Amino acid sequence: MTLHGSTTDRTADFHAHHAPVGALASFTVGRFDGDNGPGCEIGKAIPGGGVFAGYRDGDGPIQLLPFFRIAPNERARYGLEAGAKQTRACFAASEIRRDYGWCTDRWSAGDLQLSILSPLGELPDPATASRPAARDAFCPAVSVRLVVRNPARVQRTAVFALSPGGEKWLPLPERNGLQTRGGLGLACAHPAARWFTNFDIEGELNRTHVQPLFGLGHVGGLLVDVPAGGEVVLDVAIAWYRPGPATAGRPMAYWYTRLFSGLDDVVAHQLARTGAVAAACAARDAELAAARLDDEQRFVIAHATRGYYASTQLLDDAGRPRWVVNEGEYLMMNTFDLTVDMAFHELRYHPWALANVLEQFATDYSYRSRVFHPAEPQRLLPGGVAFAHDMGVTNIWSADGRSSYEIDGLDRACFSHMSCEELLNWVLCAGVYWSKTRDRAFVDRHAGLIGECQRSILNRDHPEPAKRRGWMQCEDERCRGGGEITTYDSLDHSLGQSRANLYLAVKMWSAHVALAALLRELGRDSEAAASDAAASLTARAVCAAADPATGLLPALLEGGTKAPIIPAIEGLAYPWYMGLKAACSDTGPYGAMIVALRRHIQAVLREGVCLYADGGWKLSASADNSWASKIHLCQHVARAVLGVRQDAVAARRADRAHADWQRIGAADHAVSDQFRSGRAHGSLYYPRIVTAVLWLDEA
Secondary structure (H helix, E strand, C coil), rough: EEEECCCCCCCCCEEEECCCCCEEEEEECCCCCCEEEEEEEECCCCCCCCEEEEEEHHHHHHEEECCCCCCCCCCHHCCCCCCCCCCCEEEHHHHHHHEEECCCEEEEEEEEEEEEECHHHHHHCCCCCCCCHHHCCCEEEEEEEEEEECCCCEEEEEEEEEEECCCCECCCCCEEEEEECCCEEECCCCCCCEEEECCCHHCCCCCCCCCCCCCCCEEEEEEEEEEECCCCEEEEEECCCCCCCCCEEECCCCCCHCCCCCCCHHHHHHHCHHHHHHHHHHHHHHHHHCCCCHHHHHHHHHHHHHHHCCEEEEEECEEEEEEEEHHHHCCCCCCCEEEEEEEHHHHCCCCCHHHHHHHHHHHEEEEEEEECCCCCCCCEEEEEEEECCCCCCCCEEECCCCCCCCCCCCCCCCCCCCCHHHHHHHHHHHHHHHHCCCCHHHHHHHHHHHHHHHHHHHHHHHHHHCCCCCCCCEEHHHHHHCEEEECCCCCCCCCCECCCCCHHHHHHHHHHHHHHHHHHHHCCCCHHHHHHHHHHHHHHHHHHCCCCCCCCCCCCCCCCCCEEEEHHHHHHHHHCCCCCCCCHHCCCCCHHHHHHHHHHHHHCCCCHHHHHHCCCCCCCCCCCCCCHHHHHHHHHHHHCCCCCCCCCCHHHHHHHHHHHHHHHHHCCCCCCCECCEEEEEEEECCCHHHHHHHHHHCC
């Protein structure tokens, strides 16, 4: 879609990620008068960074895109300000057009175009991929193309340069380019490129000294002359390379270190394939443009895809690939309640990644625990297997069976345990993985764990069958008398509390349905029947909670808040995706619950209940804290599963609101997840919003 620098329509002034796969790196660009540039392992736009792209005619002012902070010139610190010729000018916002495709992000202003290319493809399994295929898929670099035309009669100079957040530049050996000590590389194959480092662009264009690489300068880049009436195309590779162990706790290097010998090798490979990258990006752009979606939905999908890959890591675990998706700004590794939402994207483009994460949780981040009923917190009851919230933080692996996030002894507050929710997440991820791939070897390998999961879920309702109610009643012993929380950790009890939570109950129903399918695949029909019975119990409990007059369902099925919530319907996504359409049908075995959930979502989609004044969706009527990823997942469920569609005007308002939350409310933070009244509040720089990929199934 086309965006403009002016905010009178859809603004172009916002950050977006442009990232390679598996390098935990992002070339974050798009914010006018802000920090722009390449960062690695930091979970935010690089402080003090700047991107300088533009041109100068003769000795006139240099015209630049405004991707840097307007700040006092560093030259003054060295007593060089007096007499310096200041010749910088930025294109006005009204002059800038941004074409934001799925894989191509392009700015046009004056006589230049700047494109950043982020290809999206079906990634090969690194464990079995050929070396050429792996080098293409996991090359830790992005491609930038700067095109400068010169319709004037005087010579024009094109410039592309970076200020990498205070790092200094040095030459890149064997290559026409620059590098930093921190492992960032910048290279271009144009034979006429003149490389420089200096305090700023003006200092370089007006320099009188001979030496082009000034060691104190933090701006580094290239200059190329554009003859009168001509055009120059500069293809630039921005690359990262960090050798040796990248993680602690379990020392692992990046997988790309198996594929490339260093920065020279990376940039040479990236530059050689720029044409192929551009063609692949153009094809994906056309694919999204042709999808039966509106412009705002296309924007969200493109924006979210970029955010996902910026958080990815592919690591080398003693010769075995290990896939990690970091939790945006928080940098928690493989947060499980994100994995379950990102599964749909991974199954579309690289199913092996989901299986890889499930294996890691099964092997290293599962644990066995007992449970207690809050009426008798001192009496421990049989529980079973559960899974940690995450695997570590900031490249530091947690100990086996432990997360970086969860703290023992808390009562339904941030950092408490999510034992039941993460248990459900393993089952749901396994179910959608099997349904998509029919990987029977995976199911056979985990046959014992699947049975354990079934027993543990039943026990977390209650170990005594006669006392089961269809939802989570019993807390994990790690809470030490407190209580568990859900992924909605920063919301009030309408969504944050696990016990008796409507959202979690429907998700538990979904896990029972998935388990029944998995157990039948294993030929264990009697166990499958037990899951069928448990699903029926949950469905009856949900139906019984509905207000017969309004159709509204309470957020908590027992005690506490009655505030309506949108995520009551979230759990339906998983059996639907598995192809278990009868389970989601009005005429199926759980038809009464499906009807109740439809009535509920129809009742809450009203301003003042679960709609904001701008038309955006509000997850809970009692909390001003809404997460884009969950909204987009529930939009899909409402439309595709329940057949609930807002009228055309309301739907367009909602789509515009959600897109503006990203473009305006999270302009400084690239794609973000958590919003309060349309402004980013947390979960910045986030990967989970790829739940929107499900809209392509609708289209």
